[in-house]
Amino acid sequence: MRKPLAAPLFALVIAGAGTAPAIAASGTTAAPAKKATVQAVDFAGTVSLSNCSGSVIRFPNSADNDPALVLSNGHCLETGFPSPGQVIVGQSSSRTFGLLNSSGSKVATLRASKVAYSTMTDTDVTIYQLTSTYAQIRNTYGINALTVADTHPVAGTSIKVVSGYWKRIYSCNIDGFVYRLKEGGWTWKDSVRYTSACNTIGGTSGSPVVDTTTGKVVAVNNTGNEDGATCTLNNPCEVDESGNVTVRQGINYAEEIYQIPACFGAGNKLDLSASGCTLPKP
Structure with a gap:
C-alpha cells in the first residue's frame, strides 16, 4: 500500500487514434465517423484532504438542496483503517476539505457533519456528508459536484x-x-x-x-x-x-463505485436495505 502523506499509518494510494473517413463502395466519400465527445476534465469539484484526495459527488437522483457528499477512500478515514469486515455508518466527523476550482486553486473550506459510510471490505470508500448543500456550494463558489456513474465501467475507456x-x-x-x-x-x-x-x-x-x-x-x-x-x-x-x-x-x-447510488435515497440518505444496494453492511 501507499502512505497517505503526513499520516503515521500505512495506507493505500494507490490516449487514442483518430478515425479516418470511411470510403463508400461506389467511390463517393461517406461522412466522417463521429468521434466521441471528450469532456474537459479539470480540478473543479475535487477536494484536498489532510493526507489524501477526494471529490464532491452527487448521484443521478440527488437534488440541489440535498446535503453534499465527499468521496474518498476507506483507508483515508481520519480515525484509521476500517478492519477487514468492518463497515462504519453515521460516525460523527468535523473533517475539513479544501474545495478546488477548475485551475486547482482552493476557493473554500468545506466541513463534514458525519461519515455517511466507510469500509475497506469489497471496496475502499469513505463517503462524508457535508454541512453544505449542492446549491449552497454552487451559488457561493460556482462549483458543481461530480456525478457518479451508476453503470459498470468499460475496459478501454x-x-x-x-x-x-x-x-x-x-x-x-x-x-x-x-x-x-x-x-x-x-x-x-x-x-x-x-x-x-x-x-x-x-x-x-x-x-x-x-x-x-x-x-x-x-x-x-x-x-x-x-x-x-x-x-x-x-x-x-x-x-x-x-x-x-x-x-x-x-x-x-x-x-x-457504480453500485453506490442504489444505496442512497431521497435527501442523499443512506439506505443499505434499499433494493439493488449491494454494499457491505455493518
Whole structure:
C-alpha cells in the first residue's frame, strides 16, 4: 500500500487514434465517423484532504438542496483503517476539505457533519456528508459536484485520475478488471486496473477516476504494487476465479463505485436495505 502523506499509518494510494473517413463502395466519400465527445476534465469539484484526495459527488437522483457528499477512500478515514469486515455508518466527523476550482486553486473550506459510510471490505470508500448543500456550494463558489456513474465501467475507456492533494491529473485507460485484489488483510472485488500511464503516487488516494467521454466518476483511485511483492502492504496482487495469483509491479488500481447510488435515497440518505444496494453492511 501507499502512505497517505503526513499520516503515521500505512495506507493505500494507490490516449487514442483518430478515425479516418470511411470510403463508400461506389467511390463517393461517406461522412466522417463521429468521434466521441471528450469532456474537459479539470480540478473543479475535487477536494484536498489532510493526507489524501477526494471529490464532491452527487448521484443521478440527488437534488440541489440535498446535503453534499465527499468521496474518498476507506483507508483515508481520519480515525484509521476500517478492519477487514468492518463497515462504519453515521460516525460523527468535523473533517475539513479544501474545495478546488477548475485551475486547482482552493476557493473554500468545506466541513463534514458525519461519515455517511466507510469500509475497506469489497471496496475502499469513505463517503462524508457535508454541512453544505449542492446549491449552497454552487451559488457561493460556482462549483458543481461530480456525478457518479451508476453503470459498470468499460475496459478501454479513456480516464483521468484527478488528485486534489497534488493538484495533478493522470491520463490513461482502463486496462481491465480484477476479480479479487488482495493487499494485506483486505480484499476488494472487481477492481479497476489502469494502463501504465497512470503512475499514481502517495497522496492520490481517494482521487476521482473520471470517464473523459461522459465526465462522470466511474471509480475511486486507491492502490498500486510498488515493489513487486505478493499481496502485502503496498503490493496488492490479483487473484482470478481459479485462485491464480498475478503480480504487476508498477501497476495501479481503483475501486468501482457504480453500485453506490442504489444505496442512497431521497435527501442523499443512506439506505443499505434499499433494493439493488449491494454494499457491505455493518
